[in-house]
Amino acid sequence: MSLYKKLDNEKFTIVIVGGGAGGLSLLNKLSTTINPDKQSVILIDARPTLMHLPSTLRLVASDTDDLTKKTLHPYGDYTFRNKLAGKGMFIHASVKEIKFGNVEKSGQVILNNGEALAYDILVLATGSTWPRPIAFPTESTNAIVEHIQARRAEFAAATDILLVGGGSVGIELSGELRDAFPSKPITIIHRDIHLLNAAYPDKFRIAIQKQLEDRGITVLTGDAITASDASDVSTSQVPQDGFITEQGKTLKPDLVVPTWGTRPNTSYLPSDFLSSSGHVKILPTFQLPSHPNVFAFGDIIDWNEQKSAAKAAYFHAPKVAKNILLYLNLREKEGRSASIDLLASKQSAKYNGTIEMMVVTNGKASGMGYFAILWGIIVGGWISSLLKSKNLMVSGISGLTGYTPV
Structure with a gap:
């Protein structure tokens, strides 16, 4: 049975x-x-605990804001509330x-x-x-914490970091790394001619690139290295002579991090x-x-x-x-x-889609947002920080899980 x-x-x-x-x-x-x-x-x-996606990139980049304690909410009896209190079951x-x-x-x-x-x-x-920086283990909370600590140590030890993929993961991780390491060389390489993808207007994509470059992050668009090179994240696996990109550029990082799409x-x-x-x-x-x-x-x-x-x-x-x-x-x-x-049934709720919207963080104090309403509204660093970047919506996690960190 x-x-x-x-x-x-x-x-x-x-x-x-x-x-x-x-x-x-x-x-x-x-x-x-x-x-x-x-x-x-x-x-x-x-997993035995919620992984709050908006905070995961800051979580693995450094110990800023003690996010390990604040964001790892284990599932439990408190996950079932209201009419389900004491009557639900969680299975890991x-x-x-x-x-x-x-x-x-x-x-x-x-x-x-x-x-x-x-x-x-x-x-x-x-x-x-x-991708690997936030591909958290499943077996236990201890394993998740060990993964976080390993990624932090890896970033701290690196002297030149290459992020392969300029979608939201690559953009947001670069901003978190710049906050943690103000002078460390950080490069994003992205195959498309602009960051993100064509679902968003070029004006927005170009503005994000400029914002990153203004923080000293190198952005290479319309270029790539091989997938096999990008999958090597151990410093011991990066070739001593570096990589030659498809556009002929020579890159010599000592840490290569896959940040491509999901x-x-x-x-x-x-x-x-x-x-x-x-x-x-x-x-x-x-x-x-x-x-x-x-x-x-x-x-x-x-x-x-x-x-x-x-x-x-x-x-x-x-x-x-x-x-x-x-x-x-x-x-x-x-x-x-x-x-x-x-x-x-006329009573059923049918989905017709919704407007496209995105707020991409660039460290705690900056970022950029796009909302596909009216003519297409783009918001800058100050509003993006208020909406997401500063606190990454961590305060709302307990409302989801019913768990309050001690």
Whole structure:
């Protein structure tokens, strides 16, 4: 018998896979709306503690603001609040496979420890896989802390740092490193002709580059080194003669850090559920087309928009929560085995996307933001610092997790 059998066979079991900003926002929404006498909720995450993405790059760059203590919030009983207080379950495990039921029938989540967990409703919010500086271990909080300490030591020991990839990770890490090491040579190399990507206007991308260069960070755009060179992050693996870029420049860093883009964390799903980029195909109600009792949202969905924790938490999660409640109500009304079409319901919450917005930090005191409203609004360092850079929204973590650091 599985250790993780259904909490109560008479209840509908809702399983949420992924305890990031999106998954926790959904859990908090459900905690005020579901009926705990009729539904049970289980949260699964590969790590034992929340990794608050906005603060991770400052976390690995230095010990500024004691972020290890402030941002590593372990999951626990306090994660389940309101109607779910004392009635939810957290499981520290990763998902190896999902055995989907037929259409709307219950299925099973197969965990990496071999256990099988039955579900009536499944929600996938597994986010992205990140480049090595913030590719945190999963086995324990101690392992995460060791990873943080190792990255800090690596950056401190380096005399010349090359960041490979000029998206938001490369930009923000360069700013944190400049705060920590005011005179250390730092270079970003980026294959595109401007930083970030074409989802944002050139004016914004060029302004960010100038802001970095004004802080003494070298930015090389329209150039690259090989992926195999970029994957070597140990100082002992960097060639003594350095690298020759595709544009013929010679770079001689003693630390090379991959900061390229993310990939959707969907390796546990069959390929026919995914787009060519590995994203989950969904309906506007966030349901999987072939399995109406399975929802997916956040970074993993196949939707033409830039991925962000803010979108998952503030624009996806509320609609998913509404649709789950509607699904439950219709199933109760029509019968446990009834076929439910949320797309046909005028009450369902359908997602049509949202405006593109981004605030990119450049250390604690600077950064730049873009909001695709009106003519496209760009904000500079002072406003960016107020919105994000100064405190990285750390004060809001407890609202997500229910945990207060001692």
